[in-house]
C-alpha cells in the first residue's frame with residue numbers, strides 16, 4: 001500500500017475515523033468464490049474518497065456493507081464507533097446513506113415529494129421538519145420543479161436526482177454514492193459535481209465512479225481489483241500516474 005497514505009493516516013486522530021473495515025471477506029453463495037477478500041480500510045471525517053476499479057471488482061458489494069444492507073460474513077465494519085450488526089442496522093441506516101447506481105432500486109412512492117419524504121418520515125421527525133428537509137433536499141439537487149410529478153414518468157437522470165434528494169433529506173453523516181454521474185447530462189453534470197463537492201463540508205462522502213471529472217475532486221482514491229484494495233492515492237494525478245503509466 002502507498003506510503004503517502006500512511007502519512008495521511010498519521011495526520012488524523014482516532015476521532016476523525018468515521019468508518020473502519022477490518023479484514024472483511026464476503027461471498028454471495030457458498031458455491032461462488034470470494035467477492036471481497038480480507039479488506040481493511042479506514043475512512044476519515046469530511047473527506048471525499050473515491051473508489052474506482054474494473055467492473056465486477058466488488059465496489060458495490062463493499063458499499064452495501066457500509067450501512068448493513070449486507071452483513072459481514074467474516075470481519076467487522078465499525079461506523080461512528082459502532083460495530084454494524086443485524087440488531088443495530090436500522091439505527092445505522094439513519095447515519096449512513098447509500099445512493100445506488102440504479103435509482104429504481106430506491107424509489108417507492110408514486111409522487112416525488114412522498115418519495116423524498118419517505119426517509120425523514122421513517123425517522124419519525126415532526127411534520128414541519130420533514131417539509132423543510134424535503135424542500136432543502138429538492139433545492140440542493142435543483143429539482144424543486146419535479147416535486148408534484150409522478151416518479152414513474154421521470155427520465156433516468158431525473159430519477160437519479162430524486163433518489164439522491166431522498167437520501168439527502170435524511171441528512172446522513174456519511175453518504176456513499178454509486179456512479180452518481182452515469183446518465184446525467186453534460187449540462188447538469190457540473191452542477192451535480194458541485195453538489196457532491198459541497199456535501200463534504202458537512203459530511204463524509206464516498207463515491208464509486210469511473211468518471212474522471214468526479215475523480216479529480218477526490219481527497220483520496222482507492223483502487224479495487226478482484227475483491228481487494230490494490231491502491232490508495234492522495235490525488236487523481238498520482239492515481240493516474242501509477243495505474244496507467246505502463247499503458
Ligand SMILES: Nc1ncnc2c1ncn2[C@@H]1O[C@H](COP(=O)(O)OP(=O)(O)OP(=O)(O)O)[C@@H](O)[C@H]1O
Nearest residue numbers: 028029032035053054055056057058059060061062
Ligand atoms: N446479488 C448477487 N448475487 C451473486 N453474485 C453477485 C451479486 N451481486 C454481485 N455479484 C457478483 O459479485 C462480483 C462483484 O460485483 P459488484 O457489483 O460488487 O462489482 P462492481 O465493482 O460494483 O462492478 P461494476 O463496476 O460493474 O458496478 C461480480 O462478480 C458480480 O457478478
Ligand SMILES: [Mg+2]
Nearest residue numbers: 059060061178
Ligand atoms: Mg457496481
